Amino acid sequence: MEREYSFQSEGLMDKMEEECGVFGIFSSDKKSNVGHLTYLGLHALQHRGQESAGICVNIDGNFKIHKDMGLVTNVFDEEKLQELNGEAAIGHVRYSTTGSSLLANAQPLLVNCNKGDLAIAHNGNLVNSSEIRFNLENQGSIFHSTLDTEVIAHLVARSFKDDIIEAFTHSLQQIKGAFSLVAMTDDGLIAARDPYGFRPLSIGKSGDSYIVASETCAFDIMDAELIRDVQPGEMVIINKDGIESFHFSEEKPHTFCIFEFIYFARPDSIIGGQNVHLARRAMGRQLAREMEVEADLVIPVPGSGIPAALGFAEESGIPYQKGILRNRYVGRTFIQPTQEIRDLKVRIKLNPIKEIIKDKKVIIIDDSIVRGTTSRQVIRMVKKAGAKEVHMAISSPPVTYPCYYGLDTSRRQELIAAKKSIEEIAGHIGADSLHYLSQEGLLNSINAEDYGYCTSCFDGDYHIKVGTGKFDLE
Numbered sequence: 001m002e003r004e005y006s007f008q009s010e011g012l013m014d015k016m017e018e019e020c021g022v023f024g025i026f027s028s029d030k031k032s033n034v035g036h037l038t039y040l041g042l043h044a045l046q047h048r049g050q051e052s053a054g055i056c057v058n059i060d061g062n063f064k065i066h067k068d069m070g071l072v073t074n075v076f077d078e079e080k081l082q083e084l085n086g087e088a089a090i091g092h093v094r095y096s097t098t099g100s101s102l103l104a105n106a107q108p109l110l111v112n113c114n115k116g117d118l119a120i121a122h123n124g125n126l127v128n129s130s131e132i133r134f135n136l137e138n139q140g141s142i143f144h145s146t147l148d149t150e151v152i153a154h155l156v157a158r159s160f161k162d163d164i165i166e167a168f169t170h171s172l173q174q175i176k177g178a179f180s181l182v183a184m185t186d187d188g189l190i191a192a193r194d195p196y197g198f199r200p201l202s203i204g205k206s207g208d209s210y211i212v213a214s215e216t217c218a219f220d221i222m223d224a225e226l227i228r229d230v231q232p233g234e235m236v237i238i239n240k241d242g243i244e245s246f247h248f249s250e251e252k253p254h255t256f257c258i259f260e261f262i263y264f265a266r267p268d269s270i271i272g273g274q275n276v277h278l279a280r281r282a283m284g285r286q287l288a289r290e291m292e293v294e295a296d297l298v299i300p301v302p303g304s305g306i307p308a309a310l311g312f313a314e315e316s317g318i319p320y321q322k323g324i325l326r327n328r329y330v331g332r333t334f335i336q337p338t339q340e341i342r343d344l345k346v347r348i349k350l351n352p353i354k355e356i357i358k359d360k361k362v363i364i365i366d367d368s369i370v371r372g373t374t375s376r377q378v379i380r381m382v383k384k385a386g387a388k389e390v391h392m393a394i395s396s397p398p399v400t401y402p403c404y405y406g407l408d409t410s411r412r413q414e415l416i417a418a419k420k421s422i423e424e425i426a427g428h429i430g431a432d433s434l435h436y437l438s439q440e441g442l443l444n445s446i447n448a449e450d451y452g453y454c455t456s457c458f459d460g461d462y463h464i465k466v467g468t469g470k471f472d473l474e
């Protein structure tokens with residue numbers, strides 16, 4: 001199914017898009033404002049998904065859920081949040097596919113099974129969900145969505161283990177792929193990360209409440225303190241007795257999605273002890289060390305290119321200028337992926353400042369190129385504004401392979417770097433030269449403690465093999 005193209009409020013088109021953000025909170029106070037706090041957490045995670053939002057709350061043993069299509073601010077108002085006070089809550093924001101069952105795919109997913117009530121919010125993609133779903137359907141299971149999350153819920157419900165934690169453990173041991181999830185049971189919360197640790201998940205604390213979130217920026221908004229990241233292959237259980245954890249899988253090589261550092265995560269988030277903005281700045285500095293181009297100005301593509309452009313300017317000594325203005329009031333628009341409309345959308349969103357650019361040799365910095373549509377339009381605008389030369393510099397290596405672990409990349413034939421050489425891409429986008437950060441330089445720019453990285457979309461080295469027909473490798 002082709003995916004609609006979203007225009008993120010912060011980034012631009014022609015980016016890989018995050019699939020989801022998850023949040024969970026457990027309070028020892030049975031009437032705490034967990035609904036409001038989850039709302040704030042989801043608001044901070046909005047960049048991870050703008051298609052739908054949902055919150056499920058445990059109110060004295062009764063689960064109450066509200067979810068709908070749209071941004072967090074559109075889905076919830078004060079009246080709805082007033083009804084979502086309780087002792088625990090989980091929430092979810094989703095970047096979704098097109099199709100007729102969009103609301104059915106909104107999360108959290110709430111099920112009532114022989115082990116009690118269970119709500120699940122999940123970020124990531126399973127690579128064996130089609131296979132498991134096929135087997136479950138053959139055994140009589142009925143699915144209401146296309147969510148991988150529902151596969152997990154069915155596995156828990158059908159598990160021969162009576163205890164819900166054991167059933168959950170048993171279920172997670174059967175699934176393969178990327179998952180960072182938060183679940184709510186009658187007693188508390190469960191948080192778990194896949195054995196490879198593809199997607200982020202952190203634990204925080206505010207007063208007596210424990211919080212779990214995709215990114216630490218969700219803690220800051222409520223003055224919560226970061227405790228630590230959930231470890232790959234770890235299950236964390238939070239209830240009235242406190243917090244405990246164990247590993248549900250044998251140790252695997254840590255393959256954290258490096259694109260979280262390049263583009264997806266919010267710059268104020270901390271992953272593995274590393275601030276994301278500072279990592280991006282270091283990528284810009286490294287890019288400057290790897291490039292030999294003389295220029296008058298360094299200009300970021302607004303939003304996504306700023307931290308790397310700052311680092312590039314620091315290292316190279318070439319002045320940094322905001323030579324392209326972003327219209328802040330475009331909002332979010334879903335568009336069909338036709339070439340003409342893509343071009344128009346970029347022009348609505350961005351405008352070069354002629355007085356800064358005219359007669360200058362400029363280096364434009366962005367974090368990545370997926371199809372090349374945005375870069376081409378930006379360069380065309382900057383040249384029309386009178387730039388003498390335009391050199392494009394990208395703070396990541398060429399994206400040559402699609403992602404199967406939860407990110408919306410194009411199919412391989414749509415990735416410009418999968419089809420063209422760097423010189424050909426430069427010609428296609430109209431740049432006088434094009435430079436990418438090396439993979440080694442990228443890895444050296446990040447200082448997350450004890451982290452290993454997935455770089456599959458750059459080198460095609462997939463750590464978990466894909467092959468159930470769900471994905472099309474070509």
Ligand code: SF4
Nearest residue numbers: 257258403454456457
């Ligand atoms: S393939 Fe790329 S986008 Fe996907 S998880 Fe790996 S690094 Fe991230």
